[in-house]
Amino acid sequence: MSLNRKKIIDESQKWLDIISSKKLSEHTRRQIVSETLDNFEGYYNKGFLEYRKSVTESDGFAAVEWNGSGSYFMDVLGRKYLDLLGGFGIYSAGIRHPKIVKAVRDQLKRMSLSSQELLDPLRGALSEILGEISPGDLQYCFFINNGTDAVEGAMKLARLYTGKSGFISFIKGFHGKSYGSLSLMGKAEFRAPFEPLLQDVYFVPYGDANAVEQELQRAKMVGFDIAGVMVEPVQGEAGAIVPPDDFFPKLRKICDRYGVLLIADEVQTCLGRTGKLFGVNHWDVAPDIMCLGKALGGGVMPLSAFMSTPKIWKVLEPNPFIHSSTFGGNPLACAAGIAAINVTLNENLPDKAAKSGKYLIGELKKIQKENEDFLIDVRGLGLLIGLEFIDSEFGYAIAAGLFKRGILVAGTLLNSKTIRIEPALNISKKSLDYFLEVFRQTIKSVKKGW
Numbered sequence: 001m002s003l004n005r006k007k008i009i010d011e012s013q014k015w016l017d018i019i020s021s022k023k024l025s026e027h028t029r030r031q032i033v034s035e036t037l038d039n040f041e042g043y044y045n046k047g048f049l050e051y052r053k054s055v056t057e058s059d060g061f062a063a064v065e066w067n068g069s070g071s072y073f074m075d076v077l078g079r080k081y082l083d084l085l086g087g088f089g090i091y092s093a094g095i096r097h098p099k100i101v102k103a104v105r106d107q108l109k110r111m112s113l114s115s116q117e118l119l120d121p122l123r124g125a126l127s128e129i130l131g132e133i134s135p136g137d138l139q140y141c142f143f144i145n146n147g148t149d150a151v152e153g154a155m156k157l158a159r160l161y162t163g164k165s166g167f168i169s170f171i172k173g174f175h176g177k178s179y180g181s182l183s184l185m186g187k188a189e190f191r192a193p194f195e196p197l198l199q200d201v202y203f204v205p206y207g208d209a210n211a212v213e214q215e216l217q218r219a220k221m222v223g224f225d226i227a228g229v230m231v232e233p234v235q236g237e238a239g240a241i242v243p244p245d246d247f248f249p250k251l252r253k254i255c256d257r258y259g260v261l262l263i264a265d266e267v268q269t270c271l272g273r274t275g276k277l278f279g280v281n282h283w284d285v286a287p288d289i290m291c292l293g294k295a296l297g298g299g300v301m302p303l304s305a306f307m308s309t310p311k312i313w314k315v316l317e318p319n320p321f322i323h324s325s326t327f328g329g330n331p332l333a334c335a336a337g338i339a340a341i342n343v344t345l346n347e348n349l350p351d352k353a354a355k356s357g358k359y360l361i362g363e364l365k366k367i368q369k370e371n372e373d374f375l376i377d378v379r380g381l382g383l384l385i386g387l388e389f390i391d392s393e394f395g396y397a398i399a400a401g402l403f404k405r406g407i408l409v410a411g412t413l414l415n416s417k418t419i420r421i422e423p424a425l426n427i428s429k430k431s432l433d434y435f436l437e438v439f440r441q442t443i444k445s446v447k448k449g450w
């Protein structure tokens with residue numbers, strides 16, 4: 001495409017004016033909807049338009065998200081939605097928590113990104129705070145921007161420390177979509193098109209510690225070297241699958257016995273999501289390496305981390321640049337992370353998640369009993385909840401029906417057999433009751449036409 005300088009300056013200025021505008025005319029709002037559709041179709045990815053309920057099920061006008069706070073957001077046409085999805089776990093403190101927004105705004109007035117040369121204080125401060133709240137001897141941190149980056153770093157650290165190359169992962173496990181983390185992915189639909197991935201990864205059923213031990217025995221007998229076991233405390237993407245209570249304690253012992261590292265992927269479960277600060281706290285187990293993400297940035301900035309013990313971290317000291325990231329641990333993200341932890345503890349978010357989760361799961365199970373032929377399972381821990389339907393079509397009809405009625409849950413046209421509920425941890429009981437009422441109505445109405 002040839003560069004039309006004037007056109008691009010005008011176009012970008014138009015969007016800058018929209019961004020800074022306090023009030024938009026009805027005409028501009030509608031224009032934003034139609035331009036967003038055109039831009040996704042022509043320049044981003046048409047596929048999103050077909051598979052999203054916000055586009056296909058919005059009474060004639062696609063829902064283009066515009067503003068939000070707490071457990072609510074609005075689209076650009078002013079329609080209001082109750083957020084039961086929480087950005088798949090990023091909005092644990094709610095959308096735009098004022099204390100977190102303030103921290104980022106205040107830091108932005110001082111310094112945005114780091115020089116990459118001087119020592120930046122917030123990186124150190126957030127490391128210390130994380131070191132203080134993390135299980136066991138986990139103390140040192142490295143910051144990046146996405147969950148997958150945290151998993152990549154954890155894998156490299158495990159290999160470097162153990163001098164071994166293999167990993168054990170779990171069927172249906174999800175750790176991200178870059179090459180290393182994708183190699184640990186336990187779902188064919190995401191990995192098959194990119195094979196061959198890392199070759200020495202072995203998959204076992206989730207929640208089965210004996211299967212892990214058998215795999216390690218086999219590896220020992222044939223001479224495969226295993227560096228670590230990568231595991232989610234609750235399988236999130238797989239649909240909120242909670243392991244048996246003895247799984248993590250057993251896994252810890254097995255890893256020690258075979259000299260492999262236990263790596264907890266807490267990207268989705270960290271900062272209170274499951275009703276404890278970290279998922280592994282439910283079983284009093286300390287991993288050797290822990291990956292964090294999503295809610296760590298307080299729903300305001302992208303921020304992820306991997307952590308480990310002083311003993312393991314020592315291998316990174318001789319060449320601290322052996323793993324690096326330009327934007328990882330930037331001052332804005334660290335300000336958000338410090339504020340997110342402050343809010344999580346100050347507002348008792350893990351306890352709130354435990355209490356609301358218990359209530360919500362209990363009530364959803366009642367709805368399941370009334371609709372056993374369509375809703376086949378309700379499961380989860382804290383506010384990481386999965387609703388499993390008879391099939392993906394029915395699940396999508398429910399997700400879309402809820403959206404039509406102003407409630408957002410997960411679930412796309414491609415994958416809705418199990419839909420996830422991950423609201424802000426401070427969501428009110430009133431909002432939960434409203435959701436339950438609308439969910440009941442939606443099932444009733446969808447069942448009628450089924």
Ligand SMILES: Cc1ncc(COP(=O)(O)O)c(C=O)c1O
Nearest residue numbers: 146147148174175176236267268
């Ligand atoms: C457990 C877990 N690990 C890693 C990831 C990847 O995170 P990201 O999408 O930020 O790369 C996810 C994302 O859902 C996740 O749930």
